[in-house]
Amino acid sequence: MEEIKSVSLEMKDYIVSSGAETLSWCMQCGLCTNLCPWRLVPGEVSEAFNIRKMQRLGQLGLEGFEDEEILFACATCGMCQSNCPRKVEIINNVRSMRNTTVGAGFLPAHLRPIAGSIHANGNPWSGEKEKRAEWQEGLDIPAFSEDTEYLLYVCCTSCYDTRSKKIAKSIVSLLKEAGVSFGVLTAEENCCGETIRKLGDEELFQKLAESNIKLFNSKGVKKIITTSPHCLYAFKKDYPDYGGEYEVVHYSEVLSKLMKEGKLTFKGEVGKKVTFHDPCYLGRHNEVYDAPRELIQAIPGVEFVELERNKSKSLCCAGGGGRVWAEVPMGQRFGELRITDAVEKQADVLVTACPYCILMLDDACAGLEKNDVLEVMEMSELLCSASKP
Amino acid sequence: MDKKTGVYICSGCGIGDALDIAALSKVATKESKVPVCKTHAFLCGAEGVAQIKSDIENEGVNTVVIAGCSSRVNYDVFDFGPSVILERANIREQVIWCHPAEDEDTQMMAEDNLRMSLAKAGHIEIPEGYHGENMVKTILVVGGGLTGITAAIEGAKAGYKTVLVEKSPVLGGWMNNLFKQAPLKAPYSDPEEVDIAVRIQEVEANPDVTVYTSAEIKEIAGAPGMFDVKIEQNGQEINERIGSVVLATGAVPYDASKLEHLGYGKYANVITSQAFEELAKNGKIVRPGDGKEVQSIAFLQCAGSRDAEHLPYCSSVCCVESLKQATYLKEQNPEAAIYVFHKDIRTPGQYEKLYKRVQKDGAVFVRGDVTGITEDDDKNLLIEAADVLTGATIGTEGVDLVVLATGMVPTTAFGESLDAKSENEEKEEKPQGDTIIRSNLLNLAYRQGPEMPTLKYGFSDSHFVCFPYETRRTGIYAAGSVRAPMDALSSIEDATGAAMKAIQCIELSELGSAVHPRVGDLSFPSFAMQRCTQCKRCTVECPFGAINEDDKFNPLPNPTRCRRCGICMGACPERIISFKNYSVPMIGNMIKAIEVPEEDEEKPRIVVFACENDAIPCLDMAGINRLSYNAWVRVIPVRCLGSMSLVWIADTLSKGIDGILLLGCKHGDDYQCHFIKGSELAETRLSKVAETLDRLSLESERVRMEQVSIMDYDQIPGILDGFAERLEELGPNPYKGF
Amino acid sequence: MNIIVCIKQTFDTEAKIVLDGNGKIDPNGVNLIINPYDEYAIEEGIRLKEKFGGDVTIVTMGGPRAQEAVRTALAMGADKGVVVNDPILEGTDEWANAEILAKAVAQLPYDIILSGRIAIDDGASQISVRLAEALNIPSVTSVLKLEVAGTQVTATREIDGGTETIEVALPAVFTAQKGLNEPRYPSVAGIMKAKKKPLKSMAVADLGLAAGDLASKMSVQKYTLPTARQAGQKIPGDAPQAAKELARLLHEEAKVL
Structure with a gap:
């Protein structure tokens, strides 16, 4: 006799009231599950994680969606929701489902130190708060003031991770070269909170948002340039919920515009075959596809090739949604498939414009032992290498 | 009618290159002694048509035989009015387009086609439409x-x-x-x-x-x-x-008393969607019985539908009706909990927007069969169902009301059934x-x-x-x-x-015209009643009930009910039925017009009786696609295979023709026969012929029937060549040369 | 079986400790969690209930946010909660805390009492044993394995370099060591049910104690932060050279050899 599972409308209402307003829109067509990058890799998580089924369990208030493996598997890449025929906000639903447990104090063990670090230090990397602006030493970066047009907001990763700090530095150098009026408030900032919100900790996100908004408003910030597409998303789409309204752009958008106006030129040659990996948060989530391509293709000598899965079909690096801190065995990370994609196109350089993507792709490239044939570069680093002859 | 026949041969579309036009003309002029015989390289053009019209006006030609393209094309071009008899011999789609050019057999085929058309034209009389008395347009x-x-x-x-x-x-x-x-x-x-x-x-x-x-x-x-x-x-x-x-x-609506397994009649709060509609119409939606305001509801779709035990079909509107009713409850009570249990949600076209709306209102949709309904102490219903989408059996908390969305049964379905039986008992x-x-x-x-x-x-x-x-x-x-x-x-x-x-x-x-599908056909069957034996085959076999009977079983035809298919003509064993432009002797003479070579020439002959609705178009399509098949085939178009008179089989075989193929529309459950029964009747009659043939030491396999639709043209070569192969195995018709 | 689990809400393991103007530990803006060792105790308690039936009651002492910790434990599967919330707790020492806890626990029926072996904030590791003494029942600490049969318990506890097995009769107190079990991740249904489970809040006076009864036997003189770690020294050269230099430094500068 098969066990009968009880439908709980109360549970469903609880999930919906945590932010999953579009949960009932889903008609269970299954397109999402088939587009999900988890289908491309083998392993336990891939077999357990079925986004359609997860939404269904939520719709009926049935237990099972909150299994750690399932609930925290989603990388929030957006492939599902950008194709959903009902325009269900699937990522919001996942976030709300996570909130039902995280809000009650339960985070998976591997994520507790991350949340703890954000609480204590204002960044997820256990870096000391006082050292947030250390990367700026010797660079002569102006502080943001009333006369500055843009606030340059640097992702926590690029403030603390050694490899990632280079990205912050090269972006600063490009902005200066293009004559952008920008300033920083790094030392007083906290993490933008994008990822912790996706992980379901709404309370912590609120704390971060409120503190950042208070800081920005007190300094008169109106426009923000971000180094990371995740921060772009947070300021543009999440912060208005807490009263933060700013004009937010990714650095590639600013530089591309100025390049077209002639204010930024590339004099040096880069005689390489270059391909571009669209970060989920720059591409699908914020629809910035052209700016990075315009910049790369403006470099003399570059032979630009497109990856098969590009632009809105770009394959996630598996870093979003908190997955950058997950332990995943080699062979089960979809980021590795990206390296394979680039190698297949015989590219010399795989360029991307997101610090999480850099972490994941660097790791995958080393893991697949392709460092001798493929170089992973952040776009600002590529552009910097071409700014001088 | 005194006929002056003009034969016009078109040599366009490759006909002139493939055939010996001069020899073809001789069939008309020397064999049939036709007074006017002309050829033109582009007959359907203005000049070609003008030529024919001029002959009609000035030379007194009143019977026109055109040898060229299929009668299914250019019928608007070759239209000479109701007082001119027009016959089209198909030498393009059915001859040169699927057989080799400048070939003896192709030539023989074209010539036979012209012969048959001339024979047919000889029989055609111009029909006058039937005009009833006191006809009205109400x-x-x-x-x-x-x-x-x-x-x-x-x-x-x-x-x-x-x-x-x-x-x-x-x-x-x-x-x-x-x-x-x-x-x-x-x-x-x-x-x-x-x-x-x-x-x-x-x-x-x-x-x-x-x-x-x-x-x-x-x-x-x-x-x-x-x-x-x-x-x-x-x-x-x-x-x-x-x-x-x-x-x-x-x-x-379907009788819900048959749905006890879904709780109807068993539990007070299981009602039909009609009853729910009434509740809504009367004001507040409350439960029958205790008058409690409804806070939670479950709609059970396909209640007694798509179910072999009840109505096997889908009634098309129940999904939309239930969604509509769900909105009634939501209007009255925005907090109401709504379940919809379904097999599918069928909301075609714009109704999808209603579905989306009810989803947005928060209704819970469960796809899967309902496996059980029970009642609790408060007379709420607890529903168990298979939820296909999670692969589990789920159970709900008690709902206040269950609505069964039943299907519809047409008013034509109620009453005692009369099976119209054929009264010819001897046939199995x-x-x-x-x-x-x-x-x-x-x-x-x-x-x-x-x-x-x-x-x-x-x-x-x-x-x-x-x-x-x-x-x-x-x-x-x-x-x-x-x-x-x-x-x-x-x-x-x-x-x-x-x-x-x-x-x-x-x-x-x-x-006086036929209504469907032979629109414009003014002919209608006439009965030579003096030879009628009151066998009732025509009255029973007419698919349209066009023929009544008097108390002595004499047939009483009703021309305006008639669809001019000729099934009655084929049914009549005494052959008393005929049309002015379609009769048993007409086809018989077409068969006789075919030239059958001697046995030693090793050129067999196959007659194909092809119905005009699917078989002829199918043969034409084979030609349009230039598929090739053997040149032994001689095609005789008939209105319907049901109009096949068995005497044609005898005529054909006694002429020495080796094989007969009946090519017609599909019959059966998804029938395509334009006259409903014709193709099926032909098959039935064939089975009776088998016995006769065997007695005459003629293999019954020489007569075959195949069903095709217009889209089956790619099978034509296989059908025709396959038949020819079998006939080769059987050997030539022993009656050849008699 | 009546199971009691005593828990403590502590600072997050990642939290940065700062001292306020008065030289006291500044609790502002610090993330609070259930003491991780207590989680093992809660899990064990729930497992015992699943095996033998009965009730799991969570008892804790703390400030206004302590309730969150209890709700989390209830979501895991505990049945009831008791919180002693009183401003007096800001100044009590381990002895006074144990007295208060004992009074709270004594009001409840108990067959077995569980808690974590140590709290990660102050690292005192005293409360549970003091509680047992106050209740005049046995206690076994640092338990890695617990086997209950009727009123007899066989506990395996961790000692330096190995384990020892102790048999004891209930009622008794057991403190959990890491490795006792893997605490469960609660279901959302559990979280929702937890909101409705009974949680009693009490002041110290409700336990029949007055401030005078709880004069601390120990007072804190001063809090200082640990000295900042100095940067490490990199010793250059190949292995034999470097080893020689290292030996010299350890002997002359660090003075450990």
């Missing part, structure tokens, strides 16, 4: 619901008088019971006010429509254009003379009898039975594959949910279509 609409009202209004708007007969005291039918109707206009997500009252007003105010309420049809006698209808209203009898009939008596293989149910709707005075034949679910038959608006009774058209389950929008469209068909029938009948 339309009778039976049933005064949305469909009937619409048909009446549309008929009247087009300028035709209409009589509308309704059984109940008021017009409006099912729509009168609704609280709101499903959305008919943008944004398609909100139910609308019911507008039937406006339509009723319109029809009652129309001076061209006569409305009889509390009235039923006692009898319909006669034929299209000349129906005599007896209407009974409140005990009084009224007579109307009618041109054509629209049946719009609709459908009724009988064609499928029509199922006629005494539903007391039309009460036709037809030998075949008092109502229209029904399809397997009790719906009045339409030729659904090819002609959904047609029925098996000429001049009587079914529309609305009596024809198929449908929503209000489709019913309105259906009614308009039926009205149009009714008008078409009236107008064509007045001209």
